[in-house]
Amino acid sequence: MAKQSTETTNEKKLLKQLYWRSFTLYSAVTPSKQGASGVSYALQPFVDTFYKGDEQGKKEAMVRQMSYFNTNIAMYPFVLGIVASMEKENSEKEDFNSESINAIKTSLMGPLAGIGDSVFWGVLRTISAGIAVGLAQAGNVLAPIIFLLLFNVPVQILRWKGGQLGYSLGSSYISSLYENGLINILTKAASIVGLAMVGAMTSQMVNLEIKWNMVMGDEVVMNTQEMLDQIFVGLIPLLITLFSFYLMKKKNISINYLIFGIIILGIVLSLLGIA
Template sequence: MNKEVEVKNDGRVLTKKDIWRAMRRHYLAISTYNYDSGFAATLVWELFPALSKIYHDDPDGLQASIDNQFKFYNCNPWMSPIITGATLAIEEKGKTKSLQAVQDLKTALMGPFSGIGDTLIWILFPTVLGAIAASMGKHGNSIGMWIYLAVYVLFFFLRSFLYNVGYDSGTALMTNMSDKLSALTDAVSVLGIAVIGAIVPSTINFQLALKFSQAGVTLTGQQILDQLMPGLLPVLLTALLYWMLKKGRKMTTLILMVIVIAMVGAALGILKA
């Protein structure tokens, strides 16, 4: 005998408990990927209990919904909860009539949302916070490391909140916030570039040891460079390594190259040891 499904006044059949269950499954489901359908297979596992409740009296509709969810899906794990939460809200309201709208929503948003998640959470924040932690750790201060850990844990649990935001707002969030999200990405990117630019010369110890004497006055090569532009050598070294990395050079090769340059330069008295 089928259990009765409670229908709310607003037409919803899913409860907060159902949404939290889907969210908990999300943490495991989003970790499995294949090149044929992306996260689609595990997305079906993530949403199956909620979809089963939506289509509790329509097995054919459930099958159609599952087939629809099996279509290719690939989104940044940190931003994906907004999309999957919104698709649940749409499908709960329209059922099989909304399957095309669900697919259109996923197709339209997984690219832009991946761009936001990849830029902010996978690249910018780890780079900035990691550089700050390394700079502070260099001076024996571990606070930067704990800040890094705290922000990562915050982002991890923020995914639960985003799942509910997606479900409660449906497509309205994407329609109303698209411009603001884009502006936020640009603003944080500029901030990240400024922070990294300030950290490079203060963290990378790359200085000349050459000395020049004239008329009883002795100047070091580093003093001359500092008069031209403080931190010039660390910036040039960083730019060179970045350029080589973009050209396909392996990170281990670049690390070994820096070690060799440092050792040879120090042995010849060109670079400070």
């Protein structure tokens, strides 16, 4: 019993560290990783604890946490809690599917970002600002402070409770799935959701519209972009994304070179009037 109490106290201490460290999510953003370094920093105490004496396991866990991550800051600790609980399971069970950790993380960040952005940025911020503006117009000097409290108090409560909830849910349900042999099914399903989300992000974030058209006299006889859209909407952005992925995975081209290459390509195509 004493041992169990010590472990529980340890985990509570780790969850407190997770909450405070989670504020650094976007302190070091890169185009290819977004908040990955913040995720790695927030989970480092768990990694150090769970993989104590297992340097190889620790290295693999640290590499896992440096995968692309981007979500709403209010929902973020909930994901961290689940990932932390899965890392614990992975450290204790030799045949645990470690690929499920990133699969779950990737599949959760998109839907939770949508929920968090709608509720907190779309609704709560608007309501808080409306109340504060009314107070400011009435001459209340506390209006800015009231706005900050109305918006931030619910967010911080959710962040605090979210990390704890994610950790407890992860510990119970992941263990149950593991014991029932369903962890591989969960990994496959989460991977599909994650890939669908990445595909949606690609269509929204990668833009290239062809402006070069076939002209006879003063009349446009073929609109290149419309023709491409009839074949496949977003064909050029998709090809650019797949080619970039090929260069990174197969040719080991640095992401920094790809970023500068795409910037230069965009400038050249713009100057030539092609896109």
